[in-house]
Amino acid sequence: MNKHFLFGAVMILALLSTVWSAVSAQTRQLARTETLQATDGAYRDGLFLGRLDARAGRNRRACVGRWSSQTDRASFASGYEDGYARAALMSVAERK
Numbered sequence: 679m680n681k682h683f684l685f686g687a688v689m690i691l692a693l694l695s696t697v698w699s700a701v702s703a704q705t706r707q708l709a710r711t712e713t714l715q716a717t718d719g720a721y722r723d724g725l726f727l728g729r730l731d732a733r734a735g736r737n738r739r740a741c742v743g744r745w746s747s748q749t750d751r752a753s754f755a756s757g758y759e760d761g762y763a764r765a766a767l768m769s770v771a772e773r774k
Contacts, residue, residue: 720750721757728761732769738762
């Protein structure tokens with residue numbers, strides 16, 4: 679009986695360890711992504727302009743031509759979409 683209990687306890691601990699490791703890795707990846715976005719000029723520019731357009735009631739239109747590299751353009755577009763969506767949600771919440 680004790681052998682079965684010990685085996686079960688070890689299996690549960692192994693399962694919990696695996697789950698904890700996976701969650702920890704995902705948390706680190708999210709923190710790394712947020713840090714990269716916070717220091718990326720193209721993303722921050724898009725975030726700012728997206729918020730401005732949403733607050734002014736303009737249509738969603740990211741002007742990616744202001745950035746020369748494809749990476750910066752993608753980063754700007756991502757920031758613009760995030761900024762526009764957040765500001766639009768805030769304005770809807772304020773109306774209620």
